[in-house]
Amino acid sequence: MAVGHGVAVLLIAAVVGIESLAGQGIWWVELLIGLGAAGVAGLFFRRFPAVVAAGLVAAVFLSSLAPTAAATPARIWPYAAVAGFSYLAGRWFGARSAVPAAVTGALAAGLPVAVFAETLERGGFGFLHGLYDWLLQVLVVLAVAGGPWLAGNHRRQRAELHAAGFERAALLERNRIAREMHDSLGHELELVALRAAALEVAPALDEDVRARAGEVRAGITSASERLREIVGLLGEPEPDLRSLIARATAAGQDVALTVTGEPAEPATVYRVVREGLTNAARHAPGTPVTVEVVADGGTTTVTIGNPSTASDLEPGFGITGLREIGTVTASARGDRFVLTVVIPPADVRRPKRERTQVWRPARVPLAAAGTVLVLALGTYFLTSTDNRLDPAVYQRLPIGQSQEDTENVLPRFQMLGDPALTSPSQPRTADCRRYWAAVQTDERLFYRLCFVDGRLSFKETVPRSAVSR
Numbered sequence: 001m002a003v004g005h006g007v008a009v010l011l012i013a014a015v016v017g018i019e020s021l022a023g024q025g026i027w028w029v030e031l032l033i034g035l036g037a038a039g040v041a042g043l044f045f046r047r048f049p050a051v052v053a054a055g056l057v058a059a060v061f062l063s064s065l066a067p068t069a070a071a072t073p074a075r076i077w078p079y080a081a082v083a084g085f086s087y088l089a090g091r092w093f094g095a096r097s098a099v100p101a102a103v104t105g106a107l108a109a110g111l112p113v114a115v116f117a118e119t120l121e122r123g124g125f126g127f128l129h130g131l132y133d134w135l136l137q138v139l140v141v142l143a144v145a146g147g148p149w150l151a152g153n154h155r156r157q158r159a160e161l162h163a164a165g166f167e168r169a170a171l172l173e174r175n176r177i178a179r180e181m182h183d184s185l186g187h188e189l190e191l192v193a194l195r196a197a198a199l200e201v202a203p204a205l206d207e208d209v210r211a212r213a214g215e216v217r218a219g220i221t222s223a224s225e226r227l228r229e230i231v232g233l234l235g236e237p238e239p240d241l242r243s244l245i246a247r248a249t250a251a252g253q254d255v256a257l258t259v260t261g262e263p264a265e266p267a268t269v270y271r272v273v274r275e276g277l278t279n280a281a282r283h284a285p286g287t288p289v290t291v292e293v294v295a296d297g298g299t300t301t302v303t304i305g306n307p308s309t310a311s312d313l314e315p316g317f318g319i320t321g322l323r324e325i326g327t328v329t330a331s332a333r334g335d336r337f338v339l340t341v342v343i344p345p346a347d348v349r350r351p352k353r354e355r356t357q358v359w360r361p362a363r364v365p366l367a368a369a370g371t372v373l374v375l376a377l378g379t380y381f382l383t384s385t386d387n388r389l390d391p392a393v394y395q396r397l398p399i400g401q402s403q404e405d406t407e408n409v410l411p412r413f414q415m416l417g418d419p420a421l422t423s424p425s426q427p428r429t430a431d432c433r434r435y436w437a438a439v440q441t442d443e444r445l446f447y448r449l450c451f452v453d454g455r456l457s458f459k460e461t462v463p464r465s466a467v468s469r
Helices: 002-021 028-044 049-065 077-092 099-200 207-234 241-250 266-283 320-324 346-384 391-395 403-407
Strands: 254-260 288-296 299-307 327-333 336-343 431-441 444-452 455-462
Touching (some): 028 049, 028 077, 049 077, 049 099, 099 207, 099 431, 241 266, 266 299, 266 336, 391 431, 403 444
Parallel strands (some): 254 288
Antiparallel strands (some): 299 336, 327 336, 431 444
């Protein structure tokens, strides 16, 4: 319910506040319906985020295609709802959810609807007009939804990085405590055990005292073993590359290890070698594997090779996760498959990876917006090549002339968009066309020609003052 209430407050602020300041009318019935729909959407958004997101985008398109859309100011509440839920989608689900795909599908589904509706009203030019309207709607949705979604996703990532930092700090502290317990307390216990062992064999002591000293030594030894178990549970064991190779050899793999230099991050090298051995065992079991680790300054290069055939080079060898660590190269060299991972220094790698994670989700929306903007501008400039009607030609058009004869002297394209007129003179049932005036003044912005039953039934010169804000 908190989600529904929050979106309801957002809608009230957007519709009542913004539209009142702009001097626009408020559609109270539509607003109440929108508030109810937002409340229902808030109840189901957690469980069905993709469905709700697609429905909101569809509502935006339907509001733009409503019969009164061109004659009234733009409705704010559908866009406010899209912005609110887009932020929640980014904050709760991030870039890996199905919400972006659902929004893309809803946007794509709006194209044939817009083209079909405009073609019914405008004939052949309806295709270009519908395409242009759709492109503008996509730009608006991307702008309204993209910004809040990226903001929510960024906040989600920051929270995850913050939590991961605390988790890492806690792990490091546990490891520090474990090491101190092992180094200090373990050392003291060993010294006590040695003293007890000396008492156990001291000839000056009687048999009963030596027996009790043996019991003390055994108790200290048991306590030392228990301490090692507790330290193992408390701390994260240090990655031991040679132990990993030993376990792989004991499991049946023939592994030859060569280490040159001292790797700066043994845990990272451990992970790379483990992934390489796992893939070699999966795709080329029983074959000898060579592992070469070369540390040069802060950069470490890990190379893992094993005999392979062409069939082994299928995507099963793709180790996508290692690309987060460094530069990965997987290729065939003769009859061998070689995996090479170059691990850069930590101070070079980690900041770059964090910036990539923050900005990567913005790449697709920005690329889509750029593509749509280019297409919209291309459509606009295409129609602008021939959509202006000469005033002299307009004056010679008689009422009642056939539509065919009239169209022979009209420009090839109409003007894009449907300016909202303060006092439209002709009902929308007529087949009306709009053309920019070749010479524009305050009293002559564009011309409107309407046809009924294949005849020119109405024409007017629209001044600048007649176009609604």
